Amino acid sequence: MTGAAIEAVGLGMTYRSRGGSRVLRDCSFRLPAGRVCALVGPNGAGKSTLLAIAAGFLRPAEGTVRVLGLTPPDARARMAFVAQDKPLYPQLTVTETLWAGAELNPASWDQDTAERITEPLPGGAKVRTLSGGQRTRLALALALGKRPELLLLDEPMADLDPLARHQLMGALMAESAEHGTTIVMSSHILTELEGACDYLLLVDGGRIRLGGETDDLIAAHTLLTGPVGDLAPHTVVESRTTGRQLTALVRREGPVDASAGWETAEPSLEELLLAHLRSPDAPPLLTPSADTRTREAVSAA
Numbered sequence: 540m541t542g543a544a545i546e547a548v549g550l551g552m553t554y555r556s557r558g559g560s561r562v563l564r565d566c567s568f569r570l571p572a573g574r575v576c577a578l579v580g581p582n583g584a585g586k587s588t589l590l591a592i593a594a595g596f597l598r599p600a601e602g603t604v605r606v607l608g609l610t611p612p613d614a615r616a617r618m619a620f621v622a623q624d625k626p627l628y629p630q631l632t633v634t635e636t637l638w639a640g641a642e643l644n645p646a647s648w649d650q651d652t653a654e655r656i657t658e659p660l661p662g663g664a665k666v667r668t669l670s671g672g673q674r675t676r677l678a679l680a681l682a683l684g685k686r687p688e689l690l691l692l693d694e695p696m697a698d699l700d701p702l703a704r705h706q707l708m709g710a711l712m713a714e715s716a717e718h719g720t721t722i723v724m725s726s727h728i729l730t731e732l733e734g735a736c737d738y739l740l741l742v743d744g745g746r747i748r749l750g751g752e753t754d755d756l757i758a759a760h761t762l763l764t765g766p767v768g769d770l771a772p773h774t775v776v777e778s779r780t781t782g783r784q785l786t787a788l789v790r791r792e793g794p795v796d797a798s799a800g801w802e803t804a805e806p807s808l809e810e811l812l813l814a815h816l817r818s819p820d821a822p823p824l825l826t827p828s829a830d831t832r833t834r835e836a837v838s839a840a
């Protein structure tokens with residue numbers, strides 16, 4: 540699949556009850572189709588708001604968002620959204636919920652996939668009697684059964700036990716690999732994302748701080764440890780000194796000065812994210828595939 544699954548330009552959002560203060564500001568990014576994207580950021584960063592806008596449940600105050608090349612409401616039939624509170628009909632049973640999924644999505648419904656996900660649940664159990672994790676399983680079954688091109692998941696794994704998390708993560712990965720489904724998954728559990736997601740969006744304070752291929756974002760950074768010294772010309776994300784010892788995360792602008800006596804290492808995903816979260820003034824970084832200006836520049840040339 541080619542093209543963008545999501546393309547946002549200058550997205551801004553306010554909630555009236557917050558007196559007009561911005562919860563998203565000037566968010567511009569592109570998520571190429573077919574990627575499994577981790578949406579990370581601290582509590583209150585704006586992740587759920589961003590997902591709800593992409594799903595067409597909220598209208599942005601500023602800017603535009605295109606989903607699968609369409610406005611979010613027009614793209615709804617081709618995407619699925621599992622919100623944090625997993626809204627389901629409490630009076631329906633598990634089996635009836637899947638029937639409803641089939642009725643609502645006659646053209647695309649995949650009963651086998653949905654049943655594979657709900658397999659451990661008793662079909663006759665009413666939704667209102669299910670545990671939080673069991674409801675999550677059913678909500679994911681509905682979403683995957685729809686066979687969407689884009690799957691938006693807001694903290695999907697938070698209430699699942701480790702085995703269920705492992706199994707459902709595997710099902711999501713298989714779905715993406717087999718059908719090219721784009722998946723966006725918000726989470727605070729970095730270990731769950733590290734091996735699974737090949738794309739990353741870091742939202743912090745309503746802004747996009749990092750966006751792009753996880754490997755490329757990691758590779759653009761270097762951890763330096765050694766004697767205190769001049770870090771120019773590199774872009775410093777975070778630097779700490781203890782006595783005469785320096786620890787810094789930088790974006791390399793050319794080779795690292797061999798005479799400075801620094802040891803260099805590639806940061807882990809966690810080190811990369813934590814350094815950015817501790818340094819809100821570090822400049823944002825979008826790889827070319829995530830940068831909406833790249834295509835404008837290419838088409839203008």
Ligand SMILES: Nc1ncnc2c1ncn2[C@@H]1O[C@H](COP(=O)(O)OP(=O)(O)OP(=O)(O)O)[C@@H](O)[C@H]1O
Pocket residue numbers: 554555556557562580581582583584585586587588589
């Ligand atoms: N319905 C609402 N009305 C008013 N303010 C809201 C509403 N929903 C979210 N907010 C505010 O918008 C900001 C972003 O919230 P959002 O839920 O998008 O963050 P998040 O990154 O998903 O957080 P978390 O990781 O805690 O789920 C927060 O300051 C929150 O208080």
